[in-house]
Amino acid sequence: MQNEFIPLLLLMLVAAVICTAMVTLSWVLGPKKNTPYKASPYECGVQPAGNANERFPIKFYLVAILFVMFDIEVVFLWSWLTVFNSPLTGLDFKIFSFMEVLVYLSTWIVGYAYVVRVGAIDWDETTSLHPEKLGQTAQEAN
Amino acid sequence: MDWLIALRDGTGPLGQWGPIVLGVIRVLLFVVPILTLVPGLIWWERRLLSWMQDRIGPNRTGTITFPESFPLAGLRGKKVRTFGLLQPIADGVKLFFKEDATPAAVDRLVYFTAPAVALFPAFALGGTLPIASLRYPFEAAGSGIFAFFTPVANVDIGILYVLAISSLGVYGVVLAGYASNNKYSLMGGLRASAQLISYELAMAMSLACVVMASGSMKIPDIVAFQEGPLWGFVNGVQNWAIFTPYGLVAAVIFVICMIAETNRAPFDLPEAENELIAGYHTEYSSMKFAVFFMGEYAAMFVFSGVFAAVFLGGANLMPFRWEQLSSDFPAMAGLFRGLAYANYWLGPVAFLAKQAAGITFFIWLRATLPRLRYDQLMNLGWKSLLPMGVANFIVVGLWVVCTQMFGPAGGFASLLGAFVVLFVLYTNLVGAAKTSTPGIQKRGIKMVDPTPQGVTMVDPNKV
Numbered sequence: 102m103q104n105e106f107i108p109l110l111l112l113m114l115v116a117a118v119i120c121t122a123m124v125t126l127s128w129v130l131g132p133k134k135n136t137p138y139k140a141s142p143y144e145c146g147v148q149p150a151g152n153a154n155e156r157f158p159i160k161f162y163l164v165a166i167l168f169v170m171f172d173i174e175v176v177f178l179w180s181w182l183t184v185f186n187s188p189l190t191g192l193d194f195k196i197f198s199f200m201e202v203l204v205y206l207s208t209w210i211v212g213y214a215y216v217v218r219v220g221a222i223d224w225d226e227t228t229s230l231h232p233e234k235l236g237q238t239a240q241e242a243n
Numbered sequence: 244m245d246w247l248i249a250l251r252d253g254t255g256p257l258g259q260w261g262p263i264v265l266g267v268i269r270v271l272l273f274v275v276p277i278l279t280l281v282p283g284l285i286w287w288e289r290r291l292l293s294w295m296q297d298r299i300g301p302n303r304t305g306t307i308t309f310p311e312s313f314p315l316a317g318l319r320g321k322k323v324r325t326f327g328l329l330q331p332i333a334d335g336v337k338l339f340f341k342e343d344a345t346p347a348a349v350d351r352l353v354y355f356t357a358p359a360v361a362l363f364p365a366f367a368l369g370g371t372l373p374i375a376s377l378r379y380p381f382e383a384a385g386s387g388i389f390a391f392f393t394p395v396a397n398v399d400i401g402i403l404y405v406l407a408i409s410s411l412g413v414y415g416v417v418l419a420g421y422a423s424n425n426k427y428s429l430m431g432g433l434r435a436s437a438q439l440i441s442y443e444l445a446m447a448m449s450l451a452c453v454v455m456a457s458g459s460m461k462i463p464d465i466v467a468f469q470e471g472p473l474w475g476f477v478n479g480v481q482n483w484a485i486f487t488p489y490g491l492v493a494a495v496i497f498v499i500c501m502i503a504e505t506n507r508a509p510f511d512l513p514e515a516e517n518e519l520i521a522g523y524h525t526e527y528s529s530m531k532f533a534v535f536f537m538g539e540y541a542a543m544f545v546f547s548g549v550f551a552a553v554f555l556g557g558a559n560l561m562p563f564r565w566e567q568l569s570s571d572f573p574a575m576a577g578l579f580r581g582l583a584y585a586n587y588w589l590g591p592v593a594f595l596a597k598q599a600a601g602i603t604f605f606i607w608l609r610a611t612l613p614r615l616r617y618d619q620l621m622n623l624g625w626k627s628l629l630p631m632g633v634a635n636f637i638v639v640g641l642w643v644v645c646t647q648m649f650g651p652a653g654g655f656a657s658l659l660g661a662f663v664v665l666f667v668l669y670t671n672l673v674g675a676a677k678t679s680t681p682g683i684q685k686r687g688i689k690m691v692d693p694t695p696q697g698v699t700m701v702d703p704n705k706v
Binding site for chain 1: 262263265266267269270271273274278338339340341342343344345346347348355358359360362363366367370371395396397398403404421423424425426427428429430433436437440441443444447448451454455456457458459460520525526529530531533534537617618621622625626629630633636637640641643644647648
């Protein structure tokens with residue numbers, strides 16, 4: 102039972118118990134006098150219009166995809182990070198592996214430059230689209 | 244001490260359960276302070292905000308007025324004030340007894356789990372965070388009484404665990420937004436999730452810089468690295484990451500990401516009340532609503548602790564190496580030895596003081612800065628912080644390699660060179676961006692001449 106991770110699991114258990122207790126207690130202790138007005142979604146006091154589970158901008162989805170890609174590239178670095186400057190490695194290893202990581206990071210930079218160039222992280226909706234895709238050319242708009 | 248060693252090694256009277264009992268003690272020593280200090284933190288935020296805005300703030304709750312017939316003559320008719328410290332506790336008790344109004348159309352299971360999922364990471368986050376020094380002065384690492392009680396688990400993954408658990412916070416927010424069946428909640432949840440994952444990247448890069456320099460992911464090892472000589476050659480001063488050039492850049496990135504990760508002003512877009520009511524917790528009432536707030540405050544508390552440990556030298560009160568000084572200056576060895584022991588025993592207090600300073604900084608920002616616009620927020624995360632983090636990452640590598648090859652002067656020369664290269668690159672890139680078509684023209688919007696002549700010349704039928 103000498104595992105170092107057991108206290109970590111205990112901490113998670115305690116955290117889960119606290120969280121569950123907080124949510125459950127308020128459900129148990131509070132009064133329950135539900136009315137149709139309370140049961141309707143809040144839309145500034147007027148009658149709610151339609152279902153809320155509707156379409157949302159694709160941008161959020163795109164950001165999530167980009168995050169996964171860039172995060173995985175960083176995850177690969179972590180294994181190297183810990184050994185890079187540890188006392189166990191010599192200068193030769195440091196220089197060699199640092200150059201290798203620069204090569205690896207260059208792929209990261211090319212990917213990043215591409216993502217910026219195509220406007221995938223431009224949050225102004227229209228700048229990421231070409232004017233032609235909006236159904237008109239720039240000259241027509243002028 | 245002996246019984247603690249026996250307890251840790253499983254050889255004491257409790258046998259194999261010894262390490263688990265010690266683990267429970269560690270967990271309680273970590274969780275109970277959070278639970279008790281979070282109300283104080285809420286009180287401190289309200290009072291400080293009030294003072295900054297020229298108000299008084301909550302100062303009445305908990306005032307006891309003793310009646311004239313009180314048995315103790317000295318207390319009759321007197322008031323005992325607690326400066327309103329009981330206000331958050333009174334709020335909490337009130338919220339527990341409020342109606343838990345659940346809208347009819349919510350996804351009930353997810354709706355009830357979401358607040359718990361949002362609070363969970365705030366408590367679990369600090370599992371690898373040492374709140375005191377793990378080394379007794381003039382002895383080897385792992386000595387001294389604090390080493391038994393902190394961190395909760397001194398595992399090798401250290402910082403990676405902090406990053407992993409802090410990203411779990413996204414789930415609570417996005418689930419709450421999605422399950423509420425409310426358009427404001429949905430938009431708030433989506434915004435929050437996009438914001439959290441964007442700043443996650445830059446945060447990982449900034450922590451990676453310090454890990455790279457110290458050569459270990461264990462937070463105690465990072466603290467020990469910061470107790471070394473400054474820049475490798477100033478013997479009397481500690482090498483706190485914030486004093487090193489790359490560490491300062493990483494610290495700035497980390498602070499910005501930390502504020503964004505905890506959804507605090509000026510990055511509190513998900514709960515921007517003037518456009519999204521309350522964002523993802525619009526439909527939550529009673530304690531479930533407060534649980535989101537508690538999660539935010541507990542996360543502030545623990546993230547300040549991570550910042551203190553990784554960038555501000557952990558549980559050291561002042562950046563001086565007392566042990567080294569006591570051998571360098573034999574005339575004042577007694578004083579420096581005393582200060583070394585004081586530094587050890589005051590470690591938890593110093594750590595708490597650093598956390599309190601971090602939290603005060605959070606509150607100060609909230610009182611000072613206006614909220615960002617959403618595209619500004621995403622641009623800051625993706626186009627400023629992330630490239631800065633990656634550039635800083637390369638600079639740390641250069642610094643380490645050059646310092647080893649050519650000594651400290653080589654390290655500083657490499658920094659200067661990297662700065663010049665980055666500056667030239669930056670000015671060229673910004674220049675290229677300026678000469679290309681501005682975004683507003685690309686969109687086909689014709690700019691109007693802002694002078695009076697220009698405005699009168701515009702044909703209203705054509706605009």
